Amino acid sequence: xxxxxxxxxxxxxxxxxxxxxxxxxxxxxxxxxxxxxxxxxxxxxxxxxxxxxxxxxxxxxxxxxxxxxxxxxxxxxxxxxxxxxxxxxxxxxxxxxxxxxxxxxxxxxxxxxxxxxxxxxxxxxxxxxxxxxxxxxxxxx
Amino acid sequence: xxxxxxxxxxxxxxxxxxxxxxxxxxxxxxxxxxxxxxxxxxxxxxxxxxxxxxxxxxxxxxxxxxxxxxxxxxxxxxxxxxxxxxxxxxxxxxxxxxxxxxxxxxxxxxxxxxxxxxxxxxxxxxxxxxxxxxxxxxxxxxxxxxxxxxxxxxxxxxxxxxxxxxxxxxxxxxxxxxxxxxxxxxxxxxxxxxxxxxxxxxxxxxxxxxxxxxxxxxxxxxxxxxxxxxxxxxxxxxxxxxxxxxxxxxxxxxxxxxxxxxxxxxxxxxxxxxxxxxxxxxxxxxxxxxxxxxxxxxxxxxxxxxxxxxxxxxxxxxxxxxxxxxxxxxxxxxxxxxxxxxxxxxxxxxxxxxxxxxxxxxxxxxxxxxxxxxxxxxxxxxxxxxxxxxxxxxxxxxxxxxxxxxxxxxxxxxxxxxxxxxxxxxxxxxxxxxxxxxxxxxxxxxxxxxxxxxxxxxxxxxxxxxxxxxxxxxxxxxxxxxxxxxxxxxxxxxxxxxxxxxxxxxxxxx
Numbered sequence: 034x035x036x037x038x039x040x041x042x043x044x045x046x047x048x049x050x051x052x053x054x055x056x057x058x059x060x061x062x063x064x065x066x067x068x069x070x071x072x073x074x075x076x077x078x079x080x081x082x083x084x085x086x087x088x089x090x091x092x093x094x095x096x097x098x099x100x101x102x103x104x105x106x107x108x109x110x111x112x113x114x115x116x117x118x119x120x121x122x123x124x125x126x127x128x129x130x131x132x133x134x135x136x137x138x139x140x141x142x143x144x145x146x147x148x149x150x151x152x153x154x155x156x157x158x159x160x161x162x163x164x165x166x167x168x169x170x171x172x173x174x
Numbered sequence: 175x176x177x178x179x180x181x182x183x184x185x186x187x188x189x190x191x192x193x194x195x196x197x198x199x200x201x202x203x204x205x206x207x208x209x210x211x212x213x214x215x216x217x218x219x220x221x222x223x224x225x226x227x228x229x230x231x232x233x234x235x236x237x238x239x240x241x242x243x244x245x246x247x248x249x250x251x252x253x254x255x256x257x258x259x260x261x262x263x264x265x266x267x268x269x270x271x272x273x274x275x276x277x278x279x280x281x282x283x284x285x286x287x288x289x290x291x292x293x294x295x296x297x298x299x300x301x302x303x304x305x306x307x308x309x310x311x312x313x314x315x316x317x318x319x320x321x322x323x324x325x326x327x328x329x330x331x332x333x334x335x336x337x338x339x340x341x342x343x344x345x346x347x348x349x350x351x352x353x354x355x356x357x358x359x360x361x362x363x364x365x366x367x368x369x370x371x372x373x374x375x376x377x378x379x380x381x382x383x384x385x386x387x388x389x390x391x392x393x394x395x396x397x398x399x400x401x402x403x404x405x406x407x408x409x410x411x412x413x414x415x416x417x418x419x420x421x422x423x424x425x426x427x428x429x430x431x432x433x434x435x436x437x438x439x440x441x442x443x444x445x446x447x448x449x450x451x452x453x454x455x456x457x458x459x460x461x462x463x464x465x466x467x468x469x470x471x472x473x474x475x476x477x478x479x480x481x482x483x484x485x486x487x488x489x490x491x492x493x494x495x496x497x498x499x500x501x502x503x504x505x506x507x508x509x510x511x512x513x514x515x516x517x518x519x520x521x522x523x524x525x526x527x528x529x530x531x532x533x534x535x536x537x538x539x540x541x542x543x544x545x546x547x548x549x550x551x552x553x554x555x556x557x558x559x560x561x562x563x564x565x566x567x568x569x570x571x572x573x574x575x576x577x578x579x580x581x582x583x584x585x586x587x588x589x590x591x592x593x594x595x596x597x598x599x600x601x602x603x604x605x606x607x608x609x610x611x612x613x614x615x616x617x618x619x620x621x622x623x624x625x626x627x628x629x630x631x632x633x634x635x636x637x638x639x640x641x642x643x644x645x646x647x648x649x650x651x652x653x654x655x656x657x658x659x660x661x662x663x664x665x666x667x668x669x670x671x672x673x674x675x676x677x678x679x680x681x682x683x684x
Contacts, residue, residue: 070497070556071533080534080629087634092534095554099535103632109537111550124549126542174632 071095077114081160081171089140091171100136108132114152119162121148141167204253207684210265213677215242220670222586224660226619226643227674229579230311232298233320233572234279236272237585239670243269247280259286263297273572273585280321289333294325296354302345302388303402303467303483305507308522308605308619310578313487313502314408314464315386318579319571322384324351332392340394345404348387350436353410355572356380359592362573363416366590375592376418379566383412383431385439385460395471402469402483408576409439410566411460429565435459442491461563463489463577465502479509487528489558498558499530503578515609526580526601526623531558534629557629560597568593580623582637582666596625596637596666610646617645625666639664645674654678 071078071094083089092099098110098121110123123145125132137143142150142164153168154161160171216223217240228235235241247265254260265280282295298321304311311317326349335342359378366375390404412431419425429435439460469483485503488494493501505524510516533556539547561569561581569575573585575594580601584592605619620642627633645658656676663669 068495068497069499069530069533070495071535071554078533080632082632087632090632092629094533094535094556095537096552097535097537097550097554099537101630103630103634105630109535109546109550111552124546126546174626 071097075114076155076157077112077119077160079173082174083140084170084172090174091140100140102135102139106132106135108136110148117152119150119152121150122146123148141169205684206251206682208249208680208682210245210247210249211679211681212245213243214245214674215676216240216672216674217242218670218672220662220668220672222662222667222670224643224670224672225579225639225641225662225667226621227658227660227672230306230309230317232279232317233273233574234267236269236274237574238271238273239672241270241272243267243272245279257288260284261286262295277320286330289330290327291330292325292327293349296321296323302347302390302406303404303469304485305520305522305605307607307617308520309505309507310503310524310526310580310601310603310621312406312465313485313577315388315406316575316577316579318583319574319576320354322351322386322571322576323354324349324384324386326351326386332390332395340396343392343395345390345392346388349385351384351386353382353384353413353571355570356382358572359567360416362584362592366592368590373418374590375567377415377565377567378592379413379415381413382410382566385409385411385436387440390467396473398473400471400473402471403467405464405466407462407464408569409442409460409462410563410569411435411439413566415565442494461489461566461569462494463487463560463569466496477510477512479511481507481509483507487560489560491555493532493558497556498532499527501528501530502526510608515612517608517610518606519608519615520606522603522605522619524603526578526599526603528560528578528581529598529600529626531560531598531629532556559628559630561594562597562628580621582625586667594628595631596627596633598626598628600624613648613650615647615649617643617647619643623666635665637664637666639666641667652680654680 073095074093077093080090080092088102088104090101090103093112096111098112100108100110108123108125110121113120123136133145136145142148150162150164153163158173162169214235216227216235220239222237222239223235223241228237235243245267247263249263251259251261262283263280267277267279269275280297282293282297284291284293299315300306301312301317306317326347328347329345332343332345334340335344359380363375363378367373386408388404388406390402392402393400412429412435414426414428416424416426442462465485465487467483467485469481471479471481473479483505486496487502503524503526505522508521510519533554535554536557537550537552537554539550561575561577563569568584569577570584574583575581580599581594581597584594587595601621601623603621607615607617609615620640622640623638625633625637639662641662643658643660645656648655658674660674661671
């Protein structure tokens with residue numbers, strides 16, 4: 034019958050374990066406690082998809098926001114998150130009216146240069162914002 | 175398939191090397207010539223040969239369903255003395271209903287001095303620290319694609335550094351080479367032209383050059399605890415890019431391949447004047463990717479080893495600065511080194527993630543004209559787009575990623591796209607192997623993954639797939655017989671069910 038395993042002499046192994054564990058844990062956290070790019074965005078960091086759609090995404094990183102439709106249309110913006118207020122100023126790369134329409138009509142957020150939203154809920158997976166009774170619900174994607 | 179001229183040159187070079195070998199063999203006992211004959215068939219249902227049968231096998235078996243091949247290889251080794259050895263091999267595959275019909279899989283010459291080597295040609299390279307049979311492999315220098323043509327030097331395994339009393343060993347390799355799939359890339363690009371005349375692809379590249387290096391060090395592996403650390407780094411550079419301009423005309427632009435370019439890609443330091451030197455083109459010259467590894471080994475006793483590891487992946491600068499969260503592979507591996515048959519010989523469990531990519535967006539004012547360059551002043555260098563590149567299109571060789579196959583290779587894209595469409599992935603993987611009798615061994619592995627597409631083009635519906643394989647291997651003398659069953663369930667490869675049979679013979683001529 035094939036040997037399956039042998040008895041493991043634990044006591045002496047365990048004496049060495051703490052130092053090895055510290056070494057690996059330190060190496061791991063040194064490695065991963067990196068500076069996450071765009072971490073200044075705080076809890077907003079990430080890509081959010083509007084609930085019930087597959088063509089409305091908003092991403093936050095650093096102090097930059099990005100609205101896109103998942104098909105190549107992009108509008109960049111500055112944003113500020115203060116308390117439960119979210120202020121967004123969009124900019125069109127080529128000054129196109131279609132970019133303004135993309136934000137104000139496709140996303141329904143206006144005005145293009147000065148969007149002011151209230152954050153009703155923000156956690157790891159969900160973001161709910163509102164403006165004058167209109168509500169947008171997003172989930173992390 | 176390499177261009178005829180290239181393969182003729184190689185065969186001539188190899189023939190000369192092998193002729194040199196045999197004519198200088200003063201003692202025939204120092205010269206060994208062996209051959210391997212293999213035939214393999216995979217048949218079943220579904221659109222593809224099941225994932226686990228194809229993955230991490232140097233693209234020997236085709237991805238199409240119901241495929242097979244016959245393979246013949248001749249290997250020559252000549253040991254001049256205890257320090258010097260010359261070896262080489264020629265290895266040809268002839269396939270049916272496959273991604274390639276006939277292919278020169280390997281053709282190389284290797285000169286070794288003690289634990290160092292210099293090698294030229296095409297050769298299947300082995301994993302340095304990941305288990306070749308059970309692990310998902312390496313992000314950059316994996317075993318999933320056909321091997322590259324290269325000239326490289328390094329150590330044969332780990333080399334004990336002198337005067338360290340066995341406490342420090344290093345394993346290194348480095349060299350330059352070339353992607354051999356220029357014709358394939360052009361054909362794949364043109365397959366993207368749809369009935370309306372528009373191409374779903376916007377670029378391709380040919381004549382891409384290749385640079386690779388790895389450096390790993392470890393403490394004495396025979397002590398109770400030992401540590402392994404290191405880095406591997408791969409670069410695509412040079413070549414010619416073909417892309418549509420604003421008028422829809424396909425235009426070409428060649429990248430420099432002078433001595434300076436060969437030196438620049440060793441360390442990706444970047445071009446601070448890239449605003450003037452063609453913005454959005456080459457902030458960093460070449461496509462750089464790789465991984466950094468930390469690993470701890472615990473010799474429980476002389477027969478049992480447990481290792482835990484983390485491979486931190488990177489593609490471009492933000493990843494190199496470890497700004498991409500925990501993207502990479504976390505794993506644990508158990509090895510049973512007990513002699514004789516062991517029901518459990520090795521176990522590997524891994525978690526792989528590529529969803530962070532240093533954040534969801536990339537904005538650099540230098541990439542855009544005024545006024546937006548002045549309106550948004552923050553610099554955010556995320557959206558690393560693993561395995562895709564603005565110049566080289568994709569990190570692939572004949573449509574397969576040389577890295578981690580859990581990021582679905584473009585060869586599987588039914589929409590004709592030549593880029594990776596799903597590089598934001600989370601996956602769980604496990605593999606186990608052992609022996610049932612002295613002649614019969616087994617291997618089983620399975621992966622479950624989820625994918626969200628890319629940041630630029632998120633998937634409307636999340637991808638998922640469960641892929642598993644069970645294999646029995648019977649070895650008797652020079653013969654090896656293998657039977658396997660593998661399946662895929664999900665919306666990446668569809669539902670595939672594949673039976674696989676393989677017969678191999680290893681013979682010696684001298």
